[in-house]
Amino acid sequence: MAAIHEAAPTAAAGAMPARPGLLPQLWPFAALLALALLLPLTGNEYWALIATRACIYWVLVSGLNLIVGFAGQLAIGYVSLLTVGAYTASVLAAGNLLEPLHPALALAAAAALGAVFGVVVGLPALRLRTFYFAMTTLGFATIVTQVALAWQDVTGGGIGITGPSLPAPFDTAWGFYYLCLALAALCTWITGNVARSRFGRALVTTRDAEVAAEASGIAKPRLLILVFLLAGALAGFAGGLFATLQTYITPDAFTFDLSLLFFIAVLIGGRGSILGPLLGTLLLTLLPEVAAPLAAWSTFLYAALLLVIVLAIPGGIASLIDARNRRKLPENRAVIPRPELLPALLGQQPKHAGLTLRDIVLSFGGVRAIDGLDLDLRPGEVHGLIGPNGSGKTTTLNVISGYYRPETGAMTCDGGPLPAGDAVGRAARGIARTFQTPRVVGEASVIENVMVGATIEGRTGFLEALLSLPRQRREERMLEDRARQALQAVGLGALADIRADRLQHSELRFMEIARALMLRPAFLMLDEPAAGLSTDEIKRLDQLIRGVSRQGIGVLLVEHHADLIFEICDRITVLNLGKVLAAGTPEEIRSHKEVVSAYLGG
Amino acid sequence: MLASILASGLAVGAIYALIGITYNTMFATSRVMSFTAGQLGMLGGVLGSFFALRLGLPILLALPLTLAACALVGVITEYVAVRPVLKSLDQHLYVLSTLALALMIQQVTALTWSTEPQPFPRLLGIGEGVWDEKYWLPVLACAVTIIGLEWLYRHTLVGRAFLAVAEDNFAARALGLPERNLRIASYALAGAIGALAGFAGGQLLLAFFANGPLLNFYGFVPVALGGLGNNRGAVIGGILLGLFQQAANFMVGGIFSSVAVFALFIIVLLAAPQGMFGAPAARRV
Numbered sequence: 017m018a019a020i021h022e023a024a025p026t027a028a029a030g031a032m033p034a035r036p037g038l039l040p041q042l043w044p045f046a047a048l049l050a051l052a053l054l055l056p057l058t059g060n061e062y063w064a065l066i067a068t069r070a071c072i073y074w075v076l077v078s079g080l081n082l083i084v085g086f087a088g089q090l091a092i093g094y095v096s097l098l099t100v101g102a103y104t105a106s107v108l109a110a111g112n113l114l115e116p117l118h119p120a121l122a123l124a125a126a127a128a129l130g131a132v133f134g135v136v137v138g139l140p141a142l143r144l145r146t147f148y149f150a151m152t153t154l155g156f157a158t159i160v161t162q163v164a165l166a167w168q169d170v171t172g173g174g175i176g177i178t179g180p181s182l183p184a185p186f187d188t189a190w191g192f193y194y195l196c197l198a199l200a201a202l203c204t205w206i207t208g209n210v211a212r213s214r215f216g217r218a219l220v221t222t223r224d225a226e227v228a229a230e231a232s233g234i235a236k237p238r239l240l241i242l243v244f245l246l247a248g249a250l251a252g253f254a255g256g257l258f259a260t261l262q263t264y265i266t267p268d269a270f271t272f273d274l275s276l277l278f279f280i281a282v283l284i285g286g287r288g289s290i291l292g293p294l295l296g297t298l299l300l301t302l303l304p305e306v307a308a309p310l311a312a313w314s315t316f317l318y319a320a321l322l323l324v325i326v327l328a329i330p331g332g333i334a335s336l337i338d339a340r341n342r343r344k345l346p347e348n349r350a351v352i353p354r355p356e357l358l359p360a361l362l363g364q365q366p367k368h369a370g371l372t373l374r375d376i377v378l379s380f381g382g383v384r385a386i387d388g389l390d391l392d393l394r395p396g397e398v399h400g401l402i403g404p405n406g407s408g409k410t411t412t413l414n415v416i417s418g419y420y421r422p423e424t425g426a427m428t429c430d431g432g433p434l435p436a437g438d439a440v441g442r443a444a445r446g447i448a449r450t451f452q453t454p455r456v457v458g459e460a461s462v463i464e465n466v467m468v469g470a471t472i473e474g475r476t477g478f479l480e481a482l483l484s485l486p487r488q489r490r491e492e493r494m495l496e497d498r499a500r501q502a503l504q505a506v507g508l509g510a511l512a513d514i515r516a517d518r519l520q521h522s523e524l525r526f527m528e529i530a531r532a533l534m535l536r537p538a539f540l541m542l543d544e545p546a547a548g549l550s551t552d553e554i555k556r557l558d559q560l561i562r563g564v565s566r567q568g569i570g571v572l573l574v575e576h577h578a579d580l581i582f583e584i585c586d587r588i589t590v591l592n593l594g595k596v597l598a599a600g601t602p603e604e605i606r607s608h609k610e611v612v613s614a615y616l617g618g
Numbered sequence: 619m620l621a622s623i624l625a626s627g628l629a630v631g632a633i634y635a636l637i638g639i640t641y642n643t644m645f646a647t648s649r650v651m652s653f654t655a656g657q658l659g660m661l662g663g664v665l666g667s668f669f670a671l672r673l674g675l676p677i678l679l680a681l682p683l684t685l686a687a688c689a690l691v692g693v694i695t696e697y698v699a700v701r702p703v704l705k706s707l708d709q710h711l712y713v714l715s716t717l718a719l720a721l722m723i724q725q726v727t728a729l730t731w732s733t734e735p736q737p738f739p740r741l742l743g744i745g746e747g748v749w750d751e752k753y754w755l756p757v758l759a760c761a762v763t764i765i766g767l768e769w770l771y772r773h774t775l776v777g778r779a780f781l782a783v784a785e786d787n788f789a790a791r792a793l794g795l796p797e798r799n800l801r802i803a804s805y806a807l808a809g810a811i812g813a814l815a816g817f818a819g820g821q822l823l824l825a826f827f828a829n830g831p832l833l834n835f836y837g838f839v840p841v842a843l844g845g846l847g848n849n850r851g852a853v854i855g856g857i858l859l860g861l862f863q864q865a866a867n868f869m870v871g872g873i874f875s876s877v878a879v880f881a882l883f884i885i886v887l888l889a890a891p892q893g894m895f896g897a898p899a900a901r902r903v
Binding site for chain 2: 090092136139140142143144146147148150151152154155156158159162163165166272276283312313315316318319320322323326327330
């Protein structure tokens with residue numbers, strides 16, 4: 017083993033690469049803030065109005081960005097929440113419904129109601145994706161305006177209502193501007209915190225690799241509801257500020273154009289970025305000012321812009337300013353795992369009763385994909401699962417990891433029953449897995465992808481993440497250190513900060529193993545980990561898998577490479593047409609007549 | 619009152635059903651839900667009024683012209699907003715590209731036609747009261763479309779090719795079916811169906827640029843409730859939606875009927891995400 021390391025080419029073996037500082041990523045924000053703070057020097061109150069508007073829009077867009085840019089949910093009609101917030105704040109401050117409230121309380125109520133409606137509108141997204149969610153947000157936008165028009169004695173109908181007016185020092189153009197600027201900066205900070213926390217990583221993973229997110233124990237509904245609450249509250253609050261800025265609101269103020277503006281600002285900015293959508297918001301707020309003669313065509317221009325972005329630059333501004341990922345990667349790099357790091361990473365698994373499957377049956381239509389399967393996976397053993405295509409190997413894996421629900425049969429894990437289905441609960445039981453086609457987030461860095469594996473270990477709450485409190489920061493550091501360790505162990509240490517979509521296929525396979533190891537699992541299931549790997553890489557994979565099993569982890573290995581299987585497995589189960597054809601030690605399998613004649617060639 | 623609820627409910631229900639079929643026809647060959655479906659219905663009304671009223675053409679000429687123009691819009695949709703994003707269907711970029719195109723269509727209509735509802739001509743001049751043609755024409759159009767589609771799918775080679783592509787795109791291509799041409803044809807067909815909905819319902823909805831998003835939503839509800847790609851579900855769902863909406867309209871007023879439809883939509887979707895007649899989702903792992 018050591019020989020391989022000495023012969024190692026350029027990559028990996030070296031010292032831990034330096035952590036990239038946050039500073040280079042922060043200076044654009046600092047520069048923008050400095051510019052914004054200097055704006056009053058112009059003394060031009062019209063500019064104050066425009067800049068205030070941009071700040072208010074950003075308060076909304078920063079939350080929407082988490083939904084559209086990070087969670088990948090196409091919330092198009094977000095103007096509806098701005099409307100809800102604006103009317104709530106105005107109605108409560110004016111006292112049309114109750115006693116007049118203090119404007120600050122009215123704004124808080126606007127945020128609260130915005131949060132509630134944020135979840136209501138988002139509900140369909142919990143079960144359905146994309147077009148449905150886009151439609152419901154659009155439908156909701158129409159309804160809110162209709163209600164505002166019809167509920168005359170409260171909202172003033174088509175005549176409108178005065179917005180809340182804030183007390184001094186926020187009652188002047190510049191005073192209000194500074195307030196909105198401070199809030200915009202706050203929103204940048206908190207949404208940035210969410211984005212860089214385990215919540216942000218989980219969001220992006222549910223977007224691009226939902227199955228992997230489930231296997232890592234990420235419950236999408238809970239996560240989305242948190243984000244809908246936050247984005248809804250920000251949108252409602254922005255609505256209150258918007259009403260204050262307008263001083264007088266009618267349903268006409270909340271055109272569909274605004275929805276488009278918010279939505280396109282995120283898309284122009286680029287998915288999974290904070291700076292990009294911020295620049296997008298500024299750009300789109302300023303655009304109508306410089307292109308006043310085209311006012312009638314504004315919807316058309318926004319729509320055309322949307323089409324161009326989608327077809328030409330799906331990455332948005334963020335992809336254009338991402339210099340870090342344009343640097344060339346060394347060619348000829350090799351993945352050199354360092355199994356000697358595994359004990360430190362994984363610890364020793366405590367004694368465990370193992371995983372058993374008894375008499376599992378599962379059919380798809382008329383086909384019995386698994387037909388009475390028994391399987392025992394013991395801690396510290398490598399168990400090979402082989403058989404021809406369609407014999408039920410991957411299906412077995414999917415039954416164990418809860419994606420398929422067997423019709424009959426029982427599963428146990430560490431002596432207790434392992435419930436059928438419930439893919440999200442598997443990580444908590446110490447069951448980790450990789451996939452036949454790597455399920456990764458291409459736009460996130462390698463280390464972020466790997467950190468997702470330990471999401472369920474996060475103890476800090478959403479609020480702590482929002483404010484980046486010390487406990488949250490400690491936890492992040494712990495996860496990051498472990499992820500770097502895991503990457504070193506699988507041999508990808510040098511590539512930790514590279515975007516995952518720049519990696520080669522074989523490297524992605526090792527990255528998935530690192531993600532699974534982050535969980536410090538009791539069981540690791542590998543679905544054809546050697547597919548597409550070179551002979552050398554397979555040898556190194558072999559050592560990695562042995563190293564993992566030495567830490568007391570039960571490894572279930574689905575593979576076609578007979579060499580690898582017979583080399584490292586302690587036990588092998590041969591499947592054919594969903595049934596166990598043979599089971600035993602490699603020697604027994606090697607001399608099993610049917611197996612030899614069918615697969616090994618006798 | 620019951621008679622007028624039934625008459626107007628069936629009429630708008632038939633229009634929603636037709637828009638639903640428009641969605642489905644595009645979906646069948648491309649797996650894309652297009653935001654242009656409602657705009658096609660809107661264009662059917664606007665172009666119908668343009669040809670028949672503004673240009674004064676006879677109905678027998680105005681109808682085919684409207685259908686042809688919308689078929690062309692359908693083909694343009696396929697070229698501009700669908701084909702470029704088909705290769706990355708899982709990213710759902712089509713939602714954005716078709717939305718963008720739909721908005722462009724709507725905005726051009728608003729600027730070149732009118733931002734106010736314009737009258738739509740009486741087509742046949744038959745019937746009055748609840749038997750007025752404006753109520754039964756959409757129902758007739760819906761029936762003709764269903765029968766026409768059934769005939770197409772069951773008795774013509776092209777129709778069967780459609781079904782094959784809808785069933786399994788890859789297998790159909792492997793059999794040598796001209797998948798791309800069939801897709802273009804289905805978008806043209808969808809354009810004509812949408813136009814027919816707008817044309818037949820023109821006297822009810824008028825020639826109004828803002829009908830697009832409305833039809834988009836109310837046409838999508840039956841599709842979502844009936845199950846994507848399921849025309850029977852779309853028709854049943856559309857008619858039920860129309861009756862429900864008009865009943866609510868008459869009894870509690872327009873705003874509450876919108877709220878009621880919206881609430882119903884969300885509740886049913888949460889209970890049955892695949893729709894009531896839909897097939898379960900494909901395997902993910």
